[in-house]
Amino acid sequence: MQTASDRHEYPAHWEADVVLRDGGTARVRPITAEDADRLVSFYEQVSDESKYYRFFAPYPRLSAKDVHRFTHHDFVDRVGLAATIGGEFIATVRYDRIGAAGLPAASDASDEAEVAFLVQDAHQGRGVASALLEHIAAVARERGIRRFAAEVLPANTKMIKVFTDAGYTQKRSFEDGVVRLEFDLEPTDRSLAVQRAREQRAEARSVRRLLGPGSVAVVGVGRAHRGVGRSILDHIRDGGFTGRLHAVNRAFEADRTEIDGVPAHRSVREIDGPVDLAVVAVPAEHVPQVVTECGEHGVQGLVVISAGYAESGPEGRERQRALVRQARSYGMRIIGPNAFGVVNTSPGVRLNASLAPEMPRPGRIGMFAQSGAIGIALLSRLHRRGGGVTGTTGVSTFVSSGNRADVSGNDVLQYWYDDPDTDVALMYLESIGNPRKFTRLARRTAAAKPLVVVQGSGSAPQGHAVRATRLPHATVSALLRQAGVIRVDTITELVDTGLLLARQPLPTGPRVAILGNSESLGVLTYDRCLAEGLRPQPPRDLTTAASAADFRAALAQALADETSDAVVVTAIPALGEGATEDAALAEALRSAAEAAPGKPVLVVHVELGGLAEALSAAASTGPQATTAPATPTTAP
Template sequence: MAPTPYVPQPPQGVRSGGSKGDYPAHWEADVISRDGQMFHIRPIRPSDAAALQDLHLSQSESSRVYRFFAPRGELTEKELDQFTRVDHAERVALVVTDSAEEEEVLAFGTYDSSGPGTAEVAFYVADSAHGRGLGSILLDHLAAAAWERGLHRFEADVLPTNSRMLAVFRDAGYTLTSRLLDGVITVSLDLLPTAESRRVLAAREQHSESLSMAGVLNPAAVVTVGSSPALPRGLPAWDGSPFSVPTLALIDDDAASLSGHLTSLGLAGAWAAVVLTRVGEPGHWFRALLRSARDSDLRLVGPSSFGILTADGTNLTREPALRGGGVVSVLTHRRRSATEITDRLVAAGVPVRTFLAAGNRLDVSGNDAMQWWLSDPGTRVAAISLDSIGNPRKFARISRALALTMPVVCHIGSTTGQSAPPGHPVRTSALPRAVLSGMLRQSGVIEAGSRADLVDLACLAVGGRPAAVRLLATTPSGEEAAARALAGVAVEPHRAAEGGSGGGTPVVPALTIVVDQPLAGEVREGSAAEVARAAEGAVIAVMRHPAPVRIEGSSAVVTDDLDRAVRLATLLLAPPAADSPPAGGDVDLAAARRALAHAEPGALTEEATANLLAAYHLTARQQPGGDGWEEVLVEGTEDPLYGPVISLHHGGDAKMLGDVAYRIAPLTERDVAELLAEPRSAVQLTGRDLGPLRDVTGRLARLKDDLPEVSHVLARVLVGESSTLIVRVEVRLAGGGRLDTRGRAMAGGEFGWGMGPAE
C-alpha cells in the first residue's frame, strides 16, 4: 500500500480544511474569468445536488455525451450523492457560481484518486458559460488542491471530438502525454510546475485582471453617489438608472450605507466603485463590504481612498491641481502618502498617466494596478508607494514582468510588512524589512528611500534607465566636488565650455548631473539651465539655491544636495530586470514526497533528511579537516506573509551584524548569483569557483518552493579553493499553508478570510 502523504494545513486564520472529510474553506476564492468578469469557486456541498441536476438538464446532448460518453437523461440520486458527497482528499469536487450567495452552478470539476500520486479528473461547464475560461480556472484550482493533498498527476479520458477539453489540458503548460485507444484519448498531465505552466498562469492572470481594471482606470462614464460636499463638482449624481456603458461610481457617504450602495450599483450594471469614505479599524463589516462588491461584480477601490485620475485625464482625487496627460502612472495607499506625492507632483509640474490611491486596499491593490499598466501603452514609468503589502510573491512576479517593459520605482514604508497600518487587513511578518528590499532588487525594481525620491526618480526615468552618468559643472570646484562624490560610479565626465554650451554627446543614453555651486568669488561658466542644454536626457541640477530648471525635451530634478544627486543616479544605474532561466535543475519530486510521507511536524530525522536531499541531488558529507574553508549558511523559511524566503550569510558574526541577503522563491539563476554576491562578506569568496555553491543554493531554494510543509531548512556549506561541501542540513516540518497558491484568485484570502458568504 502506498504511504499516506504529508498533508499541509491551510493558512493560519483560515477555517480548517486539512483533515479528510472536513470542508476546506481555504479553497474558496473569487476569480476573474477570461472576459474580466468575477465568479466564485468553492468545494462542492451536499446541498448542491439540485443545482447540479439543473446544470446537467440544461446541457446540450453533445455536452452530456462529452461528459458521460453516452446520451444521458436525469442524473440518479445515487450519482448526485456520489458527486456532492466527497471527502475533500481522495475525492474532490469544485463548483463555479456567479457569486458566493448564488446557488446556480455554472461549472464543476472533480478528481478521484486512482493510484499512488494520481487522480482521474473531469469537468462539466455549462453551455452558456463556454468561452470564458472556467475550465482552465477549475483545472488550476483542482491542481492546487491535488498538490496540497500529495497528488502529482492527473489523468483524463476525452473523446477526440471534444476539442474544448483537449485544449484546456494542452494549453495549461504542464508536461502532457496522450494515447488513443478504442476511440478515446487518455491524457496524462504531470502537475509539477514548468516554466511554461508558470508563464501560462501569469499570462491568463494578467489578461483577466487587467480587463477587470478597465472599469477603474479607463471607464466610459463616471457618476457620484452620496451627499458629501467633498465630492468633485461637475460630475452627474447617480439617479438610480441602469448603466449602458462601463461606469465608475465615486462614493462618499456614511460607512453604514456603503454595502447598500454597492449592491444597488451592481444591479444597475456599474463596473467599479471608488470609496472616498474614511474608515477606522477593519471589522466584520469590512468583509461584508468586500463580499457586497464581489457579489455585485464590482471592482472596489478603498475605503479611505484619496481618489483616482483616469487614463483620459479625469481627476477624481482630493488634489484638483493634479494633471493628466503624462506617462508616469502612480499607486499609493494611505491618504498621507497620497497627499505628499500629489503635492510633489504638482509642485514639479509633472503630469501623470494614471493615479490610484487604494486606501484600505480592501479589493484593488498595487498588483491590480500593475496588471493594467502592463496592458497600457500610455504608461512608460510606474511609481508605487507601499504602506502595506498583501501578497508579496504575486507582487514580485508582476513587478518583475512590468520592470522588463518599463522603469518601476517603489517606496516602501519603514514598517511595511512588519506591521499593518490602521485599517489595512493584511498579514505581517517577523522577518526584517530587508526581505522586502531584496524582493524589489530581485524584481528589477528601483527602491526609493523616500517619497520625495520616488517622485524624482520617476521623473528622471521617463526616458528610460540610463547606462551611464555624465557630469557637467559650471565651475572647476564643482567638477572636483562631483568627481569625489561620484567615485566608483560609471561616469562620463565633461566640464562646460566657455558660454555654457558644452561639447560632445554620450555614446549611450546617460543621466546628466549639472553642478552649479560656485565658491565665493569663483566665476561661473554659465548658469545651470544654460549648461544643461548640452544634456541629452534626464538632468539632476545641483544648486546652492535651488530654483526651477526648465529644459526642453528633458526631465529635470533640482536639489541642493550633491550626495542625494549621486544616490539617485546610482539607483537609476542599477541593472534593470532581465529574463533568466529558473534555478534548481531537475528534481525527483515523487521521491521528495516519499521522504516526507510518514514525517511528523518538527525536526526531520537524519534518514528522512538524507532521502529528501537525494531527491534534489544533494548530499551532506562529513566536515573536512584543514584550513582555507569559508562557511556559508543557506536558509529557507516558510513565512506567513512572504511564503518561501531564502537567505544567505557567511559564518561568524555576519548574521548578527545584519550582513544577510534575502530573496523570495522561486529563484532564477540570476537571482542566485546576486544572492551570493550581495553580502559584504562575499569578498571572502573572491577567486573561488562559485559554480557548486550556486547549484546548491538553487536546489535548496527549489526544495523550499516545492514543499510549503518544510517550515525551515538550514544548510551549512563550506567553500574551499577547489571544492564545495554541504556538511550539515537541518529540516523542520510544520502545519501551515502558503498564501500565494497555484490557483488564480483575487485578494481576500490573504486577509485571513475564507471567501464564502459573509456570516
C-alpha cells in the first residue's frame, strides 16, 4: 500500500493559522496517517444531515477502509487538509485528481481534481469552509491542478454558496439530482477581492473581540497595589468597565472571594460563566499554564503584559513562538507579549486594560503604538494638547502591541477601516514588517478616514516577531505617500495632526492665508507652505502690539476672503502694558472661527504655554470645535 512518504515528504509549508469570520482562529494543516483517531472522533460529532450532504446517503460511521483512505495521502494527487482547534478537527477538505471520465488520474495525465468538504455543525457559519477552499486551491495550484469539480446536493445551499461566493470563474450543471460545479483555480479580480474582504472581516472581528469584551479576567493580581496585575485591575475598575471583572492569582487563599470588591479566583477555570478577554501579568515561565487554563475555559483572546520573550534573546524568541502556537491552537489571538495594553472608551465598554493610570478622554481618534514607552508618550501628549475636551478629539481605541507576536498594526487597520467610532487613525510604527500589505490596507483605510503615521528608522525593536522591512526608508515613505497616508516625523506632529483632522474641516484648495504678530514667524510659515506645495498668500503682520480684538478682526477677514482656503495664525508673547492674555486670545480666535466654520484654522505659537489649554477650553464651550490645537514650535 502506498503511503504519504512514497510520493512526497510532509509539506510543512502548507500549515497556516487562519482567522475565522467570528474573529476566532484555527490551524490548517495536512491530514496524515496519525490522524485516524481524530478523524473518527470528528466524524462522530457531525450530524446525520451533514453526513448525508457529504456522501449523498445515510452514512452513520466511517469504515476502517474509509479512515485509511481519508488519512493516507500522497500530497500530489490526493491531498487532505483539516482545520483544527485545540488539536481536534473541526472541518476537513480533500481533493482527488481525476481524469476525463471522473476516475482517479495521475499528475501527468490530468490537471483537474474533485473536491469535497465536511464541517462540524457546531462550527458551520464561521467561514471555515471558505478559508479551507482558499488553502486547498493554493495547494492544488502548487501541484499542477488548474480546475476543481464538486458535486453537491441541491438542498446543501450553504456549500453551494461557499463555491459561488469564492469568486472563481464557474460552470454549473444539473444531472441525476446533483448540482455539478466546475471552476478554474486561476485567481480572478473577483476571487482576490473576495479573499481580501474575508480577510478584512475576520481580522477586524478578531480585534473587535479583544477591544470590546463583555467579561475580563486579570491573571496575576497581587495583594500589593504596586504590582502590574493589581494596577491593571485597578485601572479597569476605576475606568468604569461595563462588563464583568475577575481577579485571578493562584496564590490567593482558598477562602478569598474578592479583592477590593472584585471577585477573586485561584484559576480561570474557577470562574462561573464565559470570559472574553484575559489580561496576563505573570512571569513568563507561568504563562503557558495560564494559556492552557484560558483555552480550556473558552477565553476568546489574550493581552499578555508579561515580559521575558523575544526581547530577552534567543531563548525568549522560542518562548514567544511557542506562546503564539499554544494560543492559536485554542482559537485565541494575542496582543503582546510585552504589551502596554488596550483601551476602548466607548460608553458601552469603557475598558482601560493598560498601564495608563487614567482612562483617556473619549473621542474619535484611534491610536496604535508598538512599545509601551511610545504609548505612554502618545496618550500623555494627547491629554496635554487638550484631546477629548470636545467629544471628538479624545481616544476611541488605543492598542500597544508590544512584541506584536500576533496582532499587529495591519490587524488594527482592518478594525479601524469600518469602525464607526473612529474618524481619525494615528500610528507610531517603529518598523513595518510587510510594507506591501501595510500600504494595501493603508490605502483602503485612508480612502475612508485620515491615517497619520510616524515611520521609524526601519530597524525592528528587539523582540518584534515581524521582520523589519528590507526596503530603503525612502522607498517605504514613497509607498506610504502613494497610499494616501499622511506621514509625519515626531510624536508631537502625530498628535497635532490628529487633533487638526478631528476638529477641522478639510480645505477646499491649496490657498493659505497667514496672519500673526511676528513677521519672522510669518515668513517661516510662508516658506514652509511653499515647500509643501501649497499656495500661501503674503503674511499679514499684526505687529507685537496686536490685541485679542486685532487677532479676531484679522482672522474674520481672512476667513471671509474667497481667495483663501485655510488660515494659519502665528503668535508670540506680547510684551508691555496691555499684553494679550492667552485666554483672551483663545476666545477671540475661537469666536472668529466659529462665525465662519467652513475653513480650517491652525494656530502656531512660540512660548505661549497656556494657549493650547485655553484654546481647548474655549473650544469646549462652543457647539463645535473650529480652531485647531495651538502648535508650539520654534519653526513651522
